[in-house]
Each structure stands twice: as C-alpha cells, then as structure tokens.
Amino acid sequence: SQKIEQNSEALNIQEGKTATLTCNYTNYSPAYLQWYRQDPGRGPVFLLLIRENEKEKRKERLKVTFDTTLKQSLFHITASQPADSATYLCASGDSGYALNFGKGTSLLVTP
C-alpha cells in the first residue's frame, strides 16, 4: 500500500539552528508532496508544495526538496525560532482528492 513515513517522531534543536525534517514514501510515486504545520488542538496549515520535477522550493525561511531517487522530501527551517515549535506533516494526494498524511514530526525549538 502507499505509504508516507516521517520516521522521526520528535526533533529538538536550539534557536538559530536549521531544522531538517524527513519524509519518505514507498510503493508509489507521488506527483507532488506537501508540507503542513499543525499546532496542538488545531487543524493543519498549508506551508509548501513541491512537484516531482522540482528539486527545491523556498518560502522565506522554509525550504523543501524532492528527491525521486531516494523517494524522499526534506523540509528545512533556517534560523529556527521558538515560534516554529509545532508538528510538521508531510502529505501527498492527487489534485482535488484527499491527502495521505505521514504521522508528523514534532519540532521543539529551545531558546
């Protein structure tokens, strides 16, 4: 079955460092991957989308890569801040269809 895996359940880093989160997919080849942020008790918020033919995408302090050989997407937050602490979800899905989510990685940025 199609799987999206975020193997790291939690990541703790110091403020100012770069956080790198990993998303792996198996048994299929998604045309694109998306990253969402979810705060406790809230719904996910869309951050970035990257297509399979795009190696890298940036938005402010965020950067996403898509490696179809490794079947992996990396999500980077540079110059991390305590306000970046949240759970980050990787997801895939066809246009107009529901998303298939990974379990998420809980990021904690400490001062």
Place this chain on the structure above:
Amino acid sequence: GAVVSQHPSRVICKSGTSVKIECRSLDFQATTMFWYRQFPKQSLMLMATSNEGSKATYEQGVEKDKFLINHASLTLSTLTVTSAHPEDSSFYICSAPGQGAYEQYFGPGTRLTVT
C-alpha cells in the same frame, strides 16, 4: 486566504447520543470537502469525502450509517456521529481543496469526548 470554520470546537456527549459537527467554507465555494479523524499522536486519517449534492464516499472501515455526512450547499458539510461511544472520542477535522486544487484548507477541528 481561504478560511474553513468548524463548529463546535469542543463537545462532550453521553454514550448513545448523536453529535453534529459543521464545516463551512467562509470565503469560497467547495463542491468537495473531506472529513478526517486524528487520534493522539497519530496522523490524520481520512474518513470520507463529502460531495455537494450527492452521496458521500466513505473509506474502508468507516461505517456510513454511523457517520452521516450531508453536503447540502457549496459552503457547508455536516458530519453526524450517531449513537456515539467512548471509542468515537477523537479530533475531527474537515478540509476543502484550495483554488489550486492541490493544497487544502483545514478547519480548526472539533474535539469530541464521549462519556
């Protein structure tokens, strides 16, 4: 940006009763909405796809007679948990596709507790 609201944000009900959760797209129309369920420290799991003017499509293992979905207008979908039991206690979240049809906009979620 597109905004999706949910009501109520929290609800506590007794076992055996029914609970209705509303999902509204506030500034755009949504012919399709999705209902997810999320247990603690787990991923969002799709329950059903709500289609305006037609029957919802349920995922395998989700009882359509227990989780009634009505998408009566282009801005409102409702999920009714009938004869709720403690194991139905969860975080229910709806979403609607954005203009680009790839990204989705999520409601703030509804925390259901069945006692």
